[in-house]
Amino acid sequence: xxxxxxxxxxxxxxxxxxxxxxxxxxxxxxxxxxxxxxxxxxxxxxxxxxxxxxxxxxxxxxxxxxxxxxxxxxxxxxxxxxxxxxxxxxxxxxxxxxxxxxxxxxxxxxxxxxxxxxxxxxxxxxxxxxxxxxxxxxxxxxxxxxxxxxxxxxxxxxxxxxxxxxxxxxxxxxxxxxxxxxxxxxxxxxxxxxxxxxxxxxxxxxxxxxxxxxxxxxxxxxxxxxxxxxxxxxxxxxxxxxxxxxxxxxxxxxxxxxxxxxxxxxxxxxxxxxxxxxxxxxxxxxxxxxxxxxxxxxxxxxxxxxxxxxxxxxxxxxxxxxxxxxxxxxxxxxxxxxxxxxxxxxxxxxxxxxxxxxxxxxxxxxxxxxxxxxxxxxxxxxxxxxxxxxxxxxxxxxxxxxxxxxxxxxxxxxxxxxxxxxxxxxxxxxxxxxxxxxxxx
Numbered sequence: 001x002x003x004x005x006x007x008x009x010x011x012x013x014x015x016x017x018x019x020x021x022x023x024x025x026x027x028x029x030x031x032x033x034x035x036x037x038x039x040x041x042x043x044x045x046x047x048x049x050x051x052x053x054x055x056x057x058x059x060x061x062x063x064x065x066x067x068x069x070x071x072x073x074x075x076x077x078x079x080x081x082x083x084x085x086x087x088x089x090x091x092x093x094x095x096x097x098x099x100x101x102x103x104x105x106x107x108x109x110x111x112x113x114x115x116x117x118x119x120x121x122x123x124x125x126x127x128x129x130x131x132x133x134x135x136x137x138x139x140x141x142x143x144x145x146x147x148x149x150x151x152x153x154x155x156x157x158x159x160x161x162x163x164x165x166x167x168x169x170x171x172x173x174x175x176x177x178x179x180x181x182x183x184x185x186x187x188x189x190x191x192x193x194x195x196x197x198x199x200x201x202x203x204x205x206x207x208x209x210x211x212x213x214x215x216x217x218x219x220x221x222x223x224x225x226x227x228x229x230x231x232x233x234x235x236x237x238x239x240x241x242x243x244x245x246x247x248x249x250x251x252x253x254x255x256x257x258x259x260x261x262x263x264x265x266x267x268x269x270x271x272x273x274x275x276x277x278x279x280x281x282x283x284x285x286x287x288x289x290x291x292x293x294x295x296x297x298x299x300x301x302x303x304x305x306x307x308x309x310x311x312x313x314x315x316x317x318x319x320x321x322x323x324x325x326x327x328x329x330x331x332x333x334x335x336x337x338x339x340x341x342x343x344x345x346x347x348x349x350x351x352x353x354x355x356x357x358x359x360x361x362x363x364x365x366x367x368x369x370x371x372x373x374x375x376x377x378x379x380x381x382x383x384x385x386x387x388x389x390x391x392x393x394x395x396x397x398x399x400x401x402x403x404x405x406x407x408x409x410x411x412x413x414x415x416x417x418x419x420x421x422x423x424x425x426x427x428x429x430x431x432x433x434x435x436x437x438x439x440x441x
Contacts, residue, residue: 014131014193020185021083021124022144026151027178028090029120031058031113032097034247034262035159035171042251043168044101052371054107055244059364062114063357070353073122074200074346079130083123083186089116091179094172114360121356122349125335127189130199134343138336142281145332146274149324151178153270160263201339201348224341225351227400229358231293234393235330236362238386239300241370243269243323246307246316249379253311261313265320272324273331280332289337290403296329297394304387308380334359340404 032039037055040046073079093109093116100109124144132140155178162170220226243265250261280292303322309315335352342351366386373382 010190010193014189017185017188018128018131018140018144019147021127021182021189022147023151023154024178024182024185025083025087025120025124026148027155027175028087028182029117030152031090031110031117032094032171032175034244034266035168036097036110037244038247038251038262039098039168039171040106041248046103048248048371048374050103051244052241052367052369054103054110055371056364056368057107058110058114058117059240059360059367060114061111062118063360063364065115066118066357066360067350067353069118070122070350070356073119073126073349073353077191077194077196079123079127079194079199080186080189080191082119083127084183086116086119086123087179087182087186089113091176094175094179098169098172118353118356118360121335122352125352126199126349127194129201129339129348130194130196131189133195133198134339137339138285139281141335142278142284142332145277145281145328148331149270149273149277149328153267153274156263156266156270160260160267163263164260197346199349200346201342201344201351202346222341222351224402224404225338225355227396228337228341229355231393231397231401232334232355233358233362234389234396235297235300236359237366237369238304238362238390238393239323239326240363240366242304242307242383242386243320244367245370245374245379245382246320248374249311250313250316253313261317264317268317268320269323269327272321273328276325276328277332280329284333284336285405288403289333289340289405290397290401292329293333293337293397293401294394296326296333297390297397299329300326301387301390301394304383304390307383337404340406 037051040051040054041048069082073082076082090113093112097106097109100106125141128140128144129137155174159171159174162174246265247262250265284292299322303319303326306319306322307316334355338352338355339348342348345351370382370386373385
């Protein structure tokens, strides 16, 4: 079949737009995170329990809407519009926080950020799957995650440098800028490049025939998905509070450069995450999901027990490098495991939303529980408690979760050119044309 002359440039342009989306949505999806923790601690002198509460509130708000958002992503053909709406919501909340720094306004704006941020993971995953199809999804997700971590590292470097001169308030402005960039990137993805049936996890052969459960019914009818939800909950219950706690320790000992040191922690981890995510995306189909995921849990456990050994800034930043391994593995495998266990159901995004809800509950409780432990027993006990949770998660995954990689040969999704003309068996993975689906580029 002869391709249109503009086919390859269009695919490359779409691939680069996905790269830019992943890069710019990194900070927009996660919100202010530990930077907000430092800002409230150093600038407004909040205690750790209050900080933990508002940090948890944003996560809880996101959890409440996450599964309905996933269902909406499954059903709608306006996936790009959803991303843009979420980015605008995050930008408005970020700009309002330093102007309205009261407890209730910060809590409300954190909830807005959590709700808006719930859109990005399922929407980006759906757009990616709808463009490249299931056969190339692993490689493209690995690339997405690499660009996401690069975006987080870049934003952290810029935030740290600007905060040194202008104070911690600069992170709010930077988040708004990244949100605007994500809008530009989203608009560069051609709407007709997305196959909406493939984007929701449907087999082309069964499209229009399958009727599956929706919402949390997906979890109740899929044992592997339910186990994975518990595993994800445990991972983030252990992981989410670690970086904010490290940031607080650094800020308490180095108040004038607390934000810059937090940036160093983030950059240290993200620099490691970029190659880890890319490697996982390239090798997970041959190595399997389970052994790689177990490595992520093991590294998370070790990291938690290393933090209490010293308060030295260089030690804390050095230990944070291990976050790059654990989080890099998780980020690359998370959507792949969900796609594995929901393939052909047409419920990929609602399932992704449900599992992301488990992620959000774990992360929210992590900040809340860890903040309370710090107030009652100190930072060292908090870190070791989080490490014990990570060890339990490792054991659960080892014993209860089967390998999900199947090596399915169901074929790629259609990279739809204008008027949905199907071209040769190819899809966008990077900036290149993939013609051999067995891995040759």
